[in-house]
Amino acid sequence: MMILPKNMRPLLLFLVFQIAILVLFIHLYNYNPTSVREEPKPMHVLVLSSWRSGSSFVGQLFGQHPDVFYLMEPAWHVWMTFTHSTPWRLHMAVRDLIRSIFLCDMSVFDAYMTPGPRTQSSLFQWETSRALCSPPACNIFPRDMIIPQAHCKILCKKQPFEVVEKACRNYSHVVLKEVRFFNLQVLYPLLRDPSLNLHIVHLVRDPRAVFSSRERTTMELMIDSQIVMGQEQQKLKEDDQPYYVMQVICQSQLEIYKAVQTLPKALRRHYLLIRYEDLVRDPLVQTARMYEYAGLKFLPHLQTWVHNITRGKGMGRHAFHTNARDALNISQAWRWSLPYEKVSRLQKVCGNTMKLLGYGLVRSEQEQRNLSLNLLSTWTPFGQSYQED
Ligand SMILES: *[C@@H]1O[C@H](CO)[C@@H](O)[C@H](O)[C@H]1NC(C)=O
Ligand SMILES: *[C@@H]1O[C@H](CO)[C@@H](O)[C@H](O)[C@H]1NC(C)=O
Ligand SMILES: *[C@@H]1O[C@H](CO)[C@@H](O)[C@H](O)[C@H]1NC(C)=O
Numbered sequence: 454m455m456i457l458p459k460n461m462r463p464l465l466l467f468l469v470f471q472i473a474i475l476v477l478f479i480h481l482y483n484y485n486p487t488s489v490r491e492e493p494k495p496m497h498v499l500v501l502s503s504w505r506s507g508s509s510f511v512g513q514l515f516g517q518h519p520d521v522f523y524l525m526e527p528a529w530h531v532w533m534t535f536t537h538s539t540p541w542r543l544h545m546a547v548r549d550l551i552r553s554i555f556l557c558d559m560s561v562f563d564a565y566m567t568p569g570p571r572t573q574s575s576l577f578q579w580e581t582s583r584a585l586c587s588p589p590a591c592n593i594f595p596r597d598m599i600i601p602q603a604h605c606k607i608l609c610k611k612q613p614f615e616v617v618e619k620a621c622r623n624y625s626h627v628v629l630k631e632v633r634f635f636n637l638q639v640l641y642p643l644l645r646d647p648s649l650n651l652h653i654v655h656l657v658r659d660p661r662a663v664f665s666s667r668e669r670t671t672m673e674l675m676i677d678s679q680i681v682m683g684q685e686q687q688k689l690k691e692d693d694q695p696y697y698v699m700q701v702i703c704q705s706q707l708e709i710y711k712a713v714q715t716l717p718k719a720l721r722r723h724y725l726l727i728r729y730e731d732l733v734r735d736p737l738v739q740t741a742r743m744y745e746y747a748g749l750k751f752l753p754h755l756q757t758w759v760h761n762i763t764r765g766k767g768m769g770r771h772a773f774h775t776n777a778r779d780a781l782n783i784s785q786a787w788r789w790s791l792p793y794e795k796v797s798r799l800q801k802v803c804g805n806t807m808k809l810l811g812y813g814l815v816r817s818e819q820e821q822r823n824l825s826l827n828l829l830s831t832w833t834p835f836g837q838s839y840q841e842d
């Protein structure tokens with residue numbers, strides 16, 4: 454530094470002080486969340502759910518929107534790399550993965566994929582992402598068209614992995630669907646992260662319907678269930694394991710829901726609870742609600758499409774694994790397919806979650822089988838009103 458005459462030093466100190474104040478003010482100004490940003494930040498939506506809860510359906514509702522870059526269950530890659538871990542040990546890795554993807558940094562997958570050249574088909578369920586089936590990822594389908602997964606899977610699978618990042622940067626909305634978060638605390642840093650604009654859609658479903666659906670997909674869910682149980686698995690009898698897994702899932706849904714109430718008001722606006730049963734009953738209204746929350750326009754071709762698929766027409770059988778009309782029936786199927794003893798046992802481990810989310814308990818086999826008995830309460834959390842038919 455320059456040597457200054459002694460009498461100049463106070464002046465220099467004064468200048469340094471002034472500059473420091475100025476810097477502080479600029480910083481505070483930029484930090485002020487109400488100040489206008491130069492560029493609109495992308496919207497980041499996390500569809501937070503559990504297995505067999507209709508989250509693929511909700512994922513499609515977002516993924517088919519022409520403004521959305523969508524990925525389904527990217528954390529599958531983390532879990533399948535550490536199959537002897539637990540959800541809680543993997544939480545931080547999953548969170549970091551999600552954050553990187555929201556920021557369109559796909560290098561994060563290097564840790565979970567074999568080295569060497571890869572294509573976009575290295576991504577789990579990539580074909581569920583319309584964005585990976587249309588420009589700039591793949592020039593076969595136009596962007597504003599409803600793209601059938603089966604066609605995309607054949608025609609776009611050779612695209613290099615680099616197009617995933619390029620595509621992601623092309624969209625105003627990044628939507629990820631995840632079933633591998635077991636509390637909300639792990640997401641707090643993302644909710645407060647100034648480089649993100651995280652909005653959570655928490656999708657829940659009647660645990661009895663989830664249980665019934667899981668019974669039919671035990672093999673597919675085996676590794677995931679093993680991770681959910683962790684060390685406990687060895688201590689459990691095989692018959693008890695499904696109940697233990699449901700207990701963990703129900704408990705985590707409850708904790709997420711309760712944690713939201715402790716958030717500051719401004720952050721609570723970044724959370725939307727959706728019950729699968731309400732969506733199935735009234736798909737257009739509930740989809741409109743989710744789109745509005747995420748800042749997406751419910752475009753005319755999407756309205757027709759939602760209307761079509763929920764009446765099981767116009768899309769062919771590959772469009773969805775379940776269409777919503779089936780889903781309406783399926784959402785009640787546990788009432789005749791599950792024996793009452795199982796329902797009763799499940800209500801013991803999931804009862805608190807069910808009460809809080811408005812799923813009525815049955816007290817006898819007669820109540821369970823009586824379909825005129827409505828079990829879905831219209832009780833409203835946080836003043837969010839459920840839509841009635
Ligand atoms: C998005 O992709 C289209 C088509 O490839 C391109 O013309 C456009 O410039 C891209 N926009 C952005 C913001 O990257
Ligand atoms: C909706 O269904 C009608 C009649 O089957 C069909 O002509 C139309 O293309 C469908 N539209 C969409 C967007 O799925
Ligand atoms: C619901 O599904 C069951 C079993 O597949 C079937 O017997 C019943 O008729 C269906 N009900 C409706 C209203 O579609």
Ligand SMILES: *[C@@H]1O[C@H](CO)[C@@H](O)[C@H](O)[C@H]1NC(C)=O
Pocket residue numbers: 819823824825826827
């Ligand atoms: C079924 O439930 C309805 C509505 O609660 C009730 O009125 C009816 O008596 C019940 N039927 C039987 C057979 O329990």
